[in-house]
Amino acid sequence: MTLGTTMTSALAPGDRASQRRIAFATIIGTTIEWYDFFIYATSAGLVFAQLFFQPAGKEIALLLSFATVGISFLFRPLGAFLAGHFGDVIGRRAMLVVTLVLMGAATTLIGALPTFAQIGIAAPICLLLLRILQGLSAGGEWGGAVLMAVEHAPAHRRGRAGSWPQLGVPLGFLLASGMTALMTGVISPGAAYLQWGWRVPFLASVILIVVGFVIRRSVEESPVFAEIAKRGKQASLPIVTLFKRYWHLVILAALVFVGNGALGYMTTGGFLNSYAINVQSIDTTAVLIAAVFAAAVWFFSTLLAGYLADAIGRRNTFLIGFALQAVIVFPIFWLVDAGGLPGLYAALLLISTGLGLTYGPLAAWYAEIFPASIRFSGVSITYALGAVLGGAFAPMIAQMLLGATGTTAAVSAYLLFATLLGAGATLCLRDRSGIPLGPDHEAEQASGATMFTPREAAGAPVGELAGKR
Known part of the structure; x- marks a missing residue:
């Protein structure tokens, strides 16, 4: 029996226990990573403008603060390149540990950083350098986490398994917002x-x-990479192969994530928090508690x-989510403008529902698009590029549009464009639910991922897979 066949079979009881360990490890590790990433974005909208960029003036300082959120995204592809290369050469698990330690160290050092009033221009420079380290780590972390989850899972549960590391992102946002709300509640802002x-x-x-390091060290290597390593079939230059043969998949899949990222970073990037506090004069702690609700x-x-x-396919789930996003991009700001804090809660409910539907299936779909030997590079770089194009400067762009027009209509139009772009890219890709992920099936994995290739080259349709359960 080949590895690809083994991974599509039902899980034995021992395998189920292993799946629970993998789920726990990926959720906890990703939560810690993204707590670190989001605590910065939350603080960028609340205090960094005053502490690190104050000499630039209030408006410019806020723009510069949001710009540091975005600049880190420019280094996420580099992190993805490095982690993708070594993840395809030395393994998924090792890169998960490295990225976790790098992210945590950068975050801790930001907490000890002197402000502009204490060391002058060196303060924002050091802040930016540490944020860049966060970007490098975030760029490499996601690919390893999702592959550990998806490559351990049987075919009919990959969607659920892929959502586990995805859950760490809203949990990290919840933890970051909750921690900040606690501090602003106990200590007035x-x-x-x-x-x-x-x-x-x-x-x-x-x-x-420390917690994340111990947990991630206890997880077994992905069975797909273990089989590749056993055969000595690691790609020597996976990134070269990726861009030479699969550049079109990288672009299309990255554009799918653009549709999610632009709207997502209205909340996680701090723009909506800042808008509610500074424009609508809603209490800071109340806004942060609302962000916890959103998470x-x-x-x-x-x-x-x-x-x-798993039930209706990755592609169909995305299309439902994008349809919802397209409907709500204008009403969300109307709700905040007219409804105050209750309106903010209603807006966040709509945003978060759409985000989940266009985020939960992402891991499984990305893993099923790329061949096994370059999969870490493929999913990591695609995700990082999508984050740069969709989320990197979304808060800053929104702030600039608001400042230039004096209305949120321009911000909503920008979000609608990003949503339609993501939906269009989704329509260009084929659902690959059920395709074997092991190294024995690289020929099948290497073809049929787009709607422009013959259908018989693609993996089993969702309906066929459901009939085999």
Whole structure:
């Protein structure tokens, strides 16, 4: 029996226990990674403009603060290139540990960083350098986490398994928002919070590093990579192969993520928080608690999307999510403008539901698009490029559009464009649910991923897979 056949069979009881360990490890590790990433974005909208960019003036300082959120995304592809190369050569698990430690160290150091008032221009420079390290780590972490989950799973449960590391993103956002809300609630967002309170969530990361390190070290290597390594078939230059033969898949799949990222970073990138606090004058702690609510909704909609992806297919689930996003991009700001805090909750409910439906199936679909020997490079680089194009500067673009037009209509139009772009790319890709992921099936994996190739080259349709369960 080949590895590809083994991985499509039903799980034995021992395998189910292994699946639970993998789920726990990927969720916990990804939560820690993204807590670190989002705590920065949350603070960028609340305090960094005052602490690191104040001499530029209030408006420019806020733009510069949001720009540092985006600039880190430019380094995510580099992190994806490095982690993708070594993940395809030395293994998925090793890169998961490295990226976790790098992210945690950068976050902890931000918590100890002197401000502009203390060391002048060196403060924003150091802040930017540490944010770049966060970007490198985030670029490499995601690919390893999703492949550990998806490549361990049987074919009919890949959608659910792929949603596990995805759940770490809303959980990380929930933890970051909750921690900041706790600090602003206990310490009023005045002198004390600006002086030292904002540092606590960053410094707490050192504890999370230890927890995540222990958990990720305990996870077994992906069975797909273990088989590749056993045969000595690691690609020597996986990135070269990726861009030479599969560049079109990288572009299309990255554009799918653009449709999710632009809307997602209205919340996780801090723009909506800043808008609610600075424009609508809603209490800071109340806004952060609302963000916790949004993260909880995002968590459950992502989990639901994983199940839907197995039931109706990755592509169909995406299209439903994009349809919802297209409908809500204008009303979400109307709700905040007219409804105050209740309106903010309603807007976040709509945003988070759409985000989950276009995020939960992403891991399984990306893993099924690329051949086994270059899969880490493929999913990591595609995800990183999608994040750059869709989320990197979304908060800054939104802030510029708001400042230039004085209305959120321009921001909504921008979000609608990104959503339609993602939906269009989705229509160009074929659902590959059920395709074997092992190294014995690279020929099948290498063809039929787009709607422009013969259908017989693609993997088994969802309907056929469902009939085999």
